[in-house]
Amino acid sequence: MAFKIIASQCSACGACEFECPNAAIRMKADTYIIDAAKCTECDGEQPRCVDVCPVENTCVKF
Amino acid sequence: MITLDDLMRTAKRGGAKPVVSSAPANGCASSSCGSDQGPADLAPGVWEKVKDHPCYSEEAHHYFARMHLAVAPACNIQCNYCNRKYDCANESRPGVVSERLTPEQGARKTFAVAQSVPQLTVLGIAGPGDALYDWRRTKATFELVVKALPDIKLCISTNGLALPDHVDEIVNMNIDHVTITINMVDPAIGAKIYPWIFYRHKRYAGLEAAKILHERQMLGLEMLTARNVLVKVNSVLIPGVNDEHLIEVNRQVKARGAFLHNIMPLISDPAHGTFYGLNGQRGPTPQELKTVQDACEGGAKLMRHCRQCRADAVGMLGEDRGQEFTLDLLPEKIEIDFTQRDAYRDEVEKKRSAHQAAKSKAAKSKASEVLAPAADERTLKVAVATKGDGVINQHFGHAKEFQIYEVDGSGVRFSGHRKIDDHYCQGGLGEDSALSGIIKILDGVDALLCAKIGGCPKADLTAAGIIPSDDYAFEFIEPSVAAFFARLIAVARERA
Numbered sequence: 171m172a173f174k175i176i177a178s179q180c181s182a183c184g185a186c187e188f189e190c191p192n193a194a195i196r197m198k199a200d201t202y203i204i205d206a207a208k209c210t211e212c213d214g215e216q217p218r219c220v221d222v223c224p225v226e227n228t229c230v231k232f
Numbered sequence: 233m234i235t236l237d238d239l240m241r242t243a244k245r246g247g248a249k250p251v252v253s254s255a256p257a258n259g260c261a262s263s264s265c266g267s268d269q270g271p272a273d274l275a276p277g278v279w280e281k282v283k284d285h286p287c288y289s290e291e292a293h294h295y296f297a298r299m300h301l302a303v304a305p306a307c308n309i310q311c312n313y314c315n316r317k318y319d320c321a322n323e324s325r326p327g328v329v330s331e332r333l334t335p336e337q338g339a340r341k342t343f344a345v346a347q348s349v350p351q352l353t354v355l356g357i358a359g360p361g362d363a364l365y366d367w368r369r370t371k372a373t374f375e376l377v378v379k380a381l382p383d384i385k386l387c388i389s390t391n392g393l394a395l396p397d398h399v400d401e402i403v404n405m406n407i408d409h410v411t412i413t414i415n416m417v418d419p420a421i422g423a424k425i426y427p428w429i430f431y432r433h434k435r436y437a438g439l440e441a442a443k444i445l446h447e448r449q450m451l452g453l454e455m456l457t458a459r460n461v462l463v464k465v466n467s468v469l470i471p472g473v474n475d476e477h478l479i480e481v482n483r484q485v486k487a488r489g490a491f492l493h494n495i496m497p498l499i500s501d502p503a504h505g506t507f508y509g510l511n512g513q514r515g516p517t518p519q520e521l522k523t524v525q526d527a528c529e530g531g532a533k534l535m536r537h538c539r540q541c542r543a544d545a546v547g548m549l550g551e552d553r554g555q556e557f558t559l560d561l562l563p564e565k566i567e568i569d570f571t572q573r574d575a576y577r578d579e580v581e582k583k584r585s586a587h588q589a590a591k592s593k594a595a596k597s598k599a600s601e602v603l604a605p606a607a608d609e610r611t612l613k614v615a616v617a618t619k620g621d622g623v624i625n626q627h628f629g630h631a632k633e634f635q636i637y638e639v640d641g642s643g644v645r646f647s648g649h650r651k652i653d654d655h656y657c658q659g660g661l662g663e664d665s666a667l668s669g670i671i672k673i674l675d676g677v678d679a680l681l682c683a684k685i686g687g688c689p690k691a692d693l694t695a696a697g698i699i700p701s702d703d704y705a706f707e708f709i710e711p712s713v714a715a716f717f718a719r720l721i722a723v724a725r726e727r728a
Contacts, residue, residue: 181317182332183361185306188368189433221435224310224361225317 172209172232173217177201179228186219186229195219206232278491281408281462284353285385286549288409288464288492290537290646291587293549294622295580298354298387299345301338302331302544303373307361308393309429309445312507313468313498316360331544331559332360335369339376341557343566345546346381349553350576354409356387360544364394367401374405380568385409389466393429393445395452403459410456411464411494412449416474417484419443424473427507450488457489464492464535469524470508471498471516479527486532493528494535497521519676522648536648537635548620587622590708611640612720614713615650615674615698617682624704624712628685629657636677637709639717644710650674662688671696681712 172194175186180201187195187202194208204219211231212218223229286293307316333341346352355377357363363370374386388402389411402410416422422442429441436444456463465485467478474481482493498515500508507513516524525534539549547553615634617626633651637644650673656666667689674680680698683705693700699720704712 179317181305183305183307183316184366185308185361185430188306188366189430191433216434218433222308222430224307 171211172206173204173211173219173229174206174232175202175204175219176228176230177203179225181225183224185222185224189218189222191218204229277460278462282491285387285409286354287387287411287494287535287538288462290535291584291622292353293537294618294620295351295583296353297349297351297546297548298356299342299349299352299546300356300358300541300544301333301341301373302360303333303335303338303369304357304359304363304366305332305361306366306369307359307391308365308431309362309391309441310427311391312425312427312513313470313500313509315505315509317505333544333559335372335376337559338373339380340562340566341559342377342384343380343568344562345557346384346573347566347568348556349547350573351548351580352384352573354385354387355381356389356409358389358411362391362394363388364390364398367394367398371401371405374407378405383570383573387411389413391445392449392452393431394448396448396455399452399455399459399461402456402461407461409462409464411466412453413466413468414449414453414481414485415468415470416442416477417446417450417481418477419446421474421477422446425470450484453485453488453490462491463489464494465490465532466494466496466538468498469495469516469521471514471520473513475516475520475524478524479531482528482531490532492535493532494538495521495525495528496538496540499540518648518650525648536646539649583621587708590711593711611638612679612717613638613647613677614716615677615680616709616713617680618709623706623708624681625683625706627657628680628682628689628700628702629662630655631682634674634677634680635709637713639713644713644717650677656689662686667692671698674698679716681709681716 175195182197182201184197184202187197191212192208192210194205195202196205217229220229282288282292284292284296286296286298305316342355355374357370357373370388377384378386386405386407387409388407390413392412392414395412415425419439419442422445423439426442426445428435428437429445430436431444453463453465465481467474467481469475469478478495485493498508498513500506500513500515502509525536528534537549541549541552544554545552546557614637616624616637617628617631618624618635619626631652632655633649635649636647638647639645652670652673656662656670671693677698680693680700681704682700682702684702685700690700701716704716
């Protein structure tokens with residue numbers, strides 16, 4: 171269970187990488203990807219990556 | 233439109249009035265956005281800081297260039313007028329870039345520009361997101377650049393939310409110009425502009441979000457001015473949302489020490505995919521913009537020459553040379569020739585002193601004797617075609633924008649600029665459709681001064697009620713406007 175980033179919609183701003191408490195997000199080519207193994211979905215709290223993302227419906231639950 | 237007969241109507245004004253005075257009645261006095269022509273009305277340290285910054289000093293914008301590096305894509309708020317996924321190389325508005333850069337690439341680009349553009353004095357990081365929220369990248373870029381270009385001024389633009397956390401570092405890096413975009417000081421109005429903010433790892437919306445943003449902006453502004461950092465405040469004028477409110481914004485930012493207030497028109501178009509664009513929120517007309525700017529006179533000093541440039545803009549204000557410096561065009565190794573940069577600075581000082589001398593001469597000259605007794609209520613609006621150096625040196629056909637000056641019994645003042653969509657002369661031939669477009673944009677203007685103008689546009693402008701003249705080609709702007717005005721009055725008097 172994790173979040174994932176829809177690459178075609180991602181504006182590659184990097185805010186998600188900055189905010190992730192588990193360092194689960196990194197840049198790959200022109201977009202960012204989430205390492206499912208490290209993602210804890212922010213332990214049930216509001217997921218930070220989703221909250222900071224400027225493009226609607228781009229960081230979504232698997 | 234003013235006729236010569238209108239000019240003859242004199243109103244009785246008590247006593248003699250100084251003419252091309254250095255204290256403006258309204259509008260920013262020519263060459264005095266934020267600062268008058270000299271150290272006279274500014275603390276000495278402040279004049280030194282602003283005199284070469286094209287955004288902070290209207291006078292400087294005729295000589296110097298700035299560049300923005302798009303190295304800060306992450307942002308911590310969402311504004312209804314922004315869509316950072318939208319990009320077009322022809323589009324010029326804040327938040328838009330064609331190419332995002334890493335700090336290393338940004339530094340290389342800066343060196344390339346510094347080498348080709350000796351007028352470059354300022355490096356700003358304005359986006360495409362928020363320069364302070366994305367501080368890692370902003371800081372890395374600045375550190376790389378100052379190592380090789382110690383004489384460049386560093387400048388930052390931010391929404392202010394993250395500002396209080398970075399004031400110390402800003403001061404330590406000698407960043408002495410910061411712009412904060414403050415569109416409201418009333419959270420109820422803020423809720424109509426900002427759908428959400430991201431603060432301390434959480435998203436906030438509505439009134440609560442606007443309240444936090446407002447408090448952080450005010451705090452950041454106070455902290456900066458307490459440390460002697462020059463703060464310009466940018467406000468986006470959104471008709472029906474904050475147009476009447478901006479007077480209050482002006483008052484409050486002045487009270488907290490803001491150096492300059494730049495009120496800019498909202499840019500809104502459904503094609504941009506912004507919330508405002510898609511929901512029919514329009515931008516202001518030039519008259520609406522001017523009304524709000526004029527209402528703010530007497531409060532925080534106004535900037536009227538903002539070109540609303542892209543977050544990757546390069547060059548003198550109004551001209552964007554960004555396409556010459558895309559990544560693929562940059563040389564691998566760049567050697568900066570400081571002698572060229574210093575030589576340009578010396579040239580500018582000479583031109584500046586000449587300009588100042590001409591202005592003070594005009595103040596004492598015959599033109600002033602003629603203007604003083606006129607004491608006419610009417611103000612003449614004069615469009616000027618210039619490509620820099622404070623002189624009328626642009627052909628009508630080549631002008632992409634006109635600088636608007638106002639002149640009346642109390643002097644000459646810079647009032648703003650008007651961009652035109654299509655310049656008249658295209659490939660050596662005049663375009664009639666472009667001309668009618670230009671005349672429409674010049675609505676309300678009484679006269680036009682340029683270096684050269686052809687018979688056809690001359691006739692059409694005259695027919696539209698705009699008096700064209702190339703009699704002052706290559707002369708300094710303000711004395712020419714004053715002399716032109718004086719000449720009109722003299723002619724009108726002879727007739728009467």
